[in-house]
Amino acid sequence: MKTIYEPGKHIPIVDEADVCVLGGSCTGVFAAVRAARLGAKVVIIEKQNCFGGVATLGLVNIWHSLYDAEFKKQIISGLTEEVVERLEKRSAVRKNSNSPSSAFNLNTEELKIELDQLITESKVKPYLHSFYAAPVVEGDRVKAVIIENKSGRQAIAAKVFIDATGDGDLCYHLGLEHFYAEAIQPPTSCAKLYYGEKLHGFGWQKAIAEKGEEFGLAEDWGWRTFVPGMPNTFMHAETHVFNVDCADAAQLTYSEIEGRRQVRALMDLARKYGPEDVLALVSLPAAIGIRETRHIKAEYQLTERDLLSGTKFHDAVAYGSYRVDIHHADCKGITFKYLDGTQEVIRHGKKAVSRWREETADSPTYYQIPYRCLVPPKFENVLFCGRMIDADPGAFGAVRVMVNLNQLGEAAGVAAFLALDSALPVAEISTQKLREVMAKGGSIIFD
């Protein structure tokens, strides 16, 4: 490849913070807010125009249950519950109790404003439209990061950095060991569609299976749901762009265009083979919904075995009950594995129910995620949280949902504060203290 020399130059340091969070989904925002509520001076960098990540930019409006798999014991609270309560006051959330596939339908446009308010109230300094571009390293520490925005190249100095970019951009630039799953879960361009009564009952998946080829749509699995307060407007997660790595600029560009093409193809299919009805495109995502790219190696890798057997960790900082949910890159279908040993495989429009393990008298009803999954083996002032988590494909299939990652964000924010407060590397903070401080700040932490 031909190269060009970029001359070195002095870059203004526009902020000096205690904690700098890169990436502003709920994972990043919750990290920032938890650190700020403990008294840290926090900066958050987000490349788009709003906070919320896949939930807002990608239109994905479902949060899963805060209870265990039997819906008896509450296992998640913290900022997730706080945000739900705030949204409820604006009629921007609907609760669907006892559902393994959706507990809350959110109006994620309202979520954007709620996250703005959380950031403002907590006195976190936001940088929107600001792309994290590169780290500045001194020995085993990151000293600053370079961001790019309308004002040019700027530096943010901080004492602890939290990588919440989804793709683990900071960790990748630091040369930390990373890996890809053998089959990366494919991205999806969601879409909000408006239609009338007749299309409500349309068999979208059956139609894709039978007629999709005519519109360049692969036989596949998808879902759709309503948006609170918006009658006749539905959020469709029906497309998949297969065999792409969205951490690669060229493949990401292709995926955005291909995802939007598939949305139009879906509408064309409904117009041709569905009942005659009004059908309008309300909105497309500001960024394609990315399920998976690279994972960063951490002090500990969470495995499917840990997860489905409910392994207890002394440094557990998050709990979950959402099923293992793998959108297949190869066989174009989906597999769900449950803590009670059952499994569902949906392929070619048919659901096959079986067991992934023998029946036992007792099954775990929730799983645990340890702090060590967020701690890289190198760099004493860097943590990461989000879908780049160190997890094998089965464990990742479950922990990747937002109610789980939200808790990891909160853990990273509290851990960053404790590292500062105790003047210790992030890997050496007391995890007992971490769990105590998290619980004091509203998180559910079990003995």
Ligand SMILES: Cc1cc2nc3c(=O)[nH]c(=O)nc-3n(C[C@H](O)[C@H](O)[C@H](O)COP(=O)(O)OP(=O)(O)OC[C@H]3O[C@@H](n4cnc5c(N)ncnc54)[C@H](O)[C@@H]3O)c2cc1C
């Ligand atoms: C189509 C789809 C449907 C899904 N359905 C559900 C569901 O129903 N419920 C559920 O809970 N989960 C669902 N998931 C999974 C879940 O949404 C994701 O795993 C989760 O949102 C990932 O969170 P994250 O914080 O790691 O990353 P993201 O949400 O991707 O957030 C990363 C943030 O960092 C920003 N960023 C990235 N790079 C940079 C940079 N260099 N500089 C500055 N900012 C940067 C991005 O703009 C973004 O705001 C779905 C995922 C997809 C794609």
